[in-house]
Amino acid sequence: MKIKNVYIIGLILSSSIPVFGQTTTQLLQKGMAALGNWENVTHFEYETKRINIDQWQGYDFAHPLPENDRFHLFFDIKNNRFLHHTQNHYPGGYLFDTYRLGRDSRYYVYDGIGSRTGKDLLDLGSKPFNGRKSALLNSFPYFILKQLLQETQGTSVLTEGNDWVILKKTEAGNEEYRLDKKTFLLKKITKGQGKDTIVQRYEDYTQTHGLMTARKSSLERNGNLVYADSLALFKYNEAMPDQAFNFPPGYQATTEKTPELSAKIIAKDVYLIENIDADRNIMFINMGDYIVLTEAPLAPAVTRSILDVIHTALPGIPVKYVHLSHFHNDHIAGIAEAVKEGAAIICTEDMKQPVMQMLQNTDPIYNTHKVDFLTFKQKKTLESSQKKLEFYEIPNSHAKGMSFLYLPEEKLIYQGDLLSLPADAYLTPSIAVTQEFSKFLSQKKITFNQIIGHHGLSVIPKKTFEEVNTMKNIGPLFKNTFEQ
Ligand SMILES: [Zn+2]
Structure with missing residues (x-):
C-alpha cells in the first residue's frame, strides 16, 4: 500500500499537466513582456566572463579544468551589424582573440593579436551573415521567445511544479522551454539533439533601465557543464562607438581557401x-x-x-x-x-x-x-x-x-x-x-x-x-x- 502511494505521487510530480485556457501564444507574450521593452532596443552592448570546460582541449583528459574566457558583443539592430569578440584560453599559453564582424550583410573574421591567423581579414561573404546574426540574438531570452512565438502558435501550455512548460517537436529532437510560474521569466531550455541532451539555463535576472537580463547563464551537454557565463556588462540605446564596426587597420582581406589536397x-x-x-x-x-x-x-x-x-x-x-x-x-x-x-x-x-x-x-x-x-x-x-x-x-x-x-x-x-x-x-x-x-x-x-x-x-x-x-x-x- 505504501509503495503504491509513493508511486502515484511520483507519477504526478514527474508528468506535466496541460493548462486549459492558456495557449503558448498568451504565455510567450507574457514571457516577452516580463523581459521589458526589448522591441525598443535599437542597439546594445553585452559582455560576460565565461568559464569554459572542454575535456578534449584541456591539459589532462582525466582531470579537465575550467578556463576563464570572455564574451563581448556589440549589436546594432537598427543598422543590421554586429561585432562579436571572444577571448579563449587554452593550456600552454594559447589565447584565441577572435573578432566576428557582421556588416553590409557580410560576415568577417579576424584575429586581434595576430598569433593565429596573422593579419588576415577573412571575408566569409554574405551566406553566413544571417545565420550568425540569429545565433547571436538567440542567446538572449527575449529573442528566443520571439522566435518560439512564431513556431508554436496555439499549442497548449503544460505546467509542472513552479514552471510553465512549452514543448516543441523538431527534426533534431524535442525541445522543452520552461518559464517561471510567478515571474514568467524564461529559465531553462532542454533540447534533444540526436543522442545528446543540451540544457541552457538563465538565472538570477537583473534589471537594467527596464530590461531584464540573466546574471547567470550556462550550457550543459549530457549533464556536463560546457560553459557558464556571468554578466559583466549590459547597456542599450546608449552611444555606441561607430568605429567598433570598422575593419581593423593594416589587415589584408582574404577569402577562405579550400584547395584540393595534394x-x-x-x-x-x-x-x-x-x-x-x-x-x-x-x-x-x-x-x-x-x-x-x-x-x-x-x-x-x-x-x-x-x-x-x-x-x-x-x-x-x-x-x-x-x-x-x-x-x-x-x-x-x-x-x-x-x-x-x-x-x-x-x-x-x-x-x-x-x-x-x-x-x-x-x-x-x-x-x-x-x-x-x-x-x-x-x-x-x-x-x-x-x-x-x-x-x-x-x-x-x-x-x-x-x-x-x-x-x-x-x-x-x-x-x-x-x-x-x-x-x-x-x-x-x-x-x-x-x-x-x-x-x-x-x-x-x-x-x-x-x-x-x-x-x-x-x-x-x-x-x-x-x-x-x-x-x-x-x-x-x-x-x-x-x-x-
Ligand atoms: Zn592542442
Missing part, C-alpha cells in the same frame, strides 16, 4: 599535405614497404581525404602507423579511418585512454575490437632500411603525454601545437609551450633545420623559430580602444 615532397620519401581544412598540415613518410602518417585531424571524413591523397601518391603501400602528437580532439578525431585500414597508433602511454575513448565515441565497434597501439615513454625509434624516425615525449603545459617526431637525417621536426605560426608568417612572441619546446630541443641537443607545424605556417625555418623565441611582447596588434 602531396608535396619536402625531402626524399617525406611528404607534406598542406591547407587541410584551411589551417592544417600533416606529413607522411615512405619507409619502404609501409607508410607512417602524422595526426588524424578533425573528423573521419577529413582523415579519409588525407588517406586518399596518400594512396594516390604511393599506391599499394599500406599506412602501417599513425603518430598522434597529443590527445586534443582536433588532432585525433579522424583516427578511426586509419585504424579501419589496419594502422597501428604510435603515441605516449598517457594518451592511450583518450584515444580509445575517441575511437569508441566514433564507432561503438571499438568497445570490443582490438586496436593496435605502439605506446612509449620518453623516446621511441622506428627504423627501416631507408628511414629513421624518432619520437620524443616532451614535458609541456599544453597537453599531457605530448610527443613530436624527429627525422635525424633530414634534420626535420614535425609537431602539433608546440609551435603554431600564422600562414601569413606574421610573427608574435612565443608562448609558454613554445619556450618549453625550445628548451627541450637544446637540452636533448636535437639539431634541426626546419620544423613542420600542424597549424598555420607549414614549414618553419630554424631562424624563424629562434626569432619568435627572442621577441619581446609588444602588446596587442589591434588596439581595441572602443572596448572597455
Whole structure:
C-alpha cells in the first residue's frame, strides 16, 4: 500500500499537466513582456566572463579544468551589424582573440593579436551573415521567445511544479522551454539533439533601465557543464562607438581557401599535405614497404581525404602507423579511418585512454575490437632500411603525454601545437609551450633545420623559430580602444 502511494505521487510530480485556457501564444507574450521593452532596443552592448570546460582541449583528459574566457558583443539592430569578440584560453599559453564582424550583410573574421591567423581579414561573404546574426540574438531570452512565438502558435501550455512548460517537436529532437510560474521569466531550455541532451539555463535576472537580463547563464551537454557565463556588462540605446564596426587597420582581406589536397615532397620519401581544412598540415613518410602518417585531424571524413591523397601518391603501400602528437580532439578525431585500414597508433602511454575513448565515441565497434597501439615513454625509434624516425615525449603545459617526431637525417621536426605560426608568417612572441619546446630541443641537443607545424605556417625555418623565441611582447596588434 505504501509503495503504491509513493508511486502515484511520483507519477504526478514527474508528468506535466496541460493548462486549459492558456495557449503558448498568451504565455510567450507574457514571457516577452516580463523581459521589458526589448522591441525598443535599437542597439546594445553585452559582455560576460565565461568559464569554459572542454575535456578534449584541456591539459589532462582525466582531470579537465575550467578556463576563464570572455564574451563581448556589440549589436546594432537598427543598422543590421554586429561585432562579436571572444577571448579563449587554452593550456600552454594559447589565447584565441577572435573578432566576428557582421556588416553590409557580410560576415568577417579576424584575429586581434595576430598569433593565429596573422593579419588576415577573412571575408566569409554574405551566406553566413544571417545565420550568425540569429545565433547571436538567440542567446538572449527575449529573442528566443520571439522566435518560439512564431513556431508554436496555439499549442497548449503544460505546467509542472513552479514552471510553465512549452514543448516543441523538431527534426533534431524535442525541445522543452520552461518559464517561471510567478515571474514568467524564461529559465531553462532542454533540447534533444540526436543522442545528446543540451540544457541552457538563465538565472538570477537583473534589471537594467527596464530590461531584464540573466546574471547567470550556462550550457550543459549530457549533464556536463560546457560553459557558464556571468554578466559583466549590459547597456542599450546608449552611444555606441561607430568605429567598433570598422575593419581593423593594416589587415589584408582574404577569402577562405579550400584547395584540393595534394602531396608535396619536402625531402626524399617525406611528404607534406598542406591547407587541410584551411589551417592544417600533416606529413607522411615512405619507409619502404609501409607508410607512417602524422595526426588524424578533425573528423573521419577529413582523415579519409588525407588517406586518399596518400594512396594516390604511393599506391599499394599500406599506412602501417599513425603518430598522434597529443590527445586534443582536433588532432585525433579522424583516427578511426586509419585504424579501419589496419594502422597501428604510435603515441605516449598517457594518451592511450583518450584515444580509445575517441575511437569508441566514433564507432561503438571499438568497445570490443582490438586496436593496435605502439605506446612509449620518453623516446621511441622506428627504423627501416631507408628511414629513421624518432619520437620524443616532451614535458609541456599544453597537453599531457605530448610527443613530436624527429627525422635525424633530414634534420626535420614535425609537431602539433608546440609551435603554431600564422600562414601569413606574421610573427608574435612565443608562448609558454613554445619556450618549453625550445628548451627541450637544446637540452636533448636535437639539431634541426626546419620544423613542420600542424597549424598555420607549414614549414618553419630554424631562424624563424629562434626569432619568435627572442621577441619581446609588444602588446596587442589591434588596439581595441572602443572596448572597455
Ligand atoms: Zn592542442
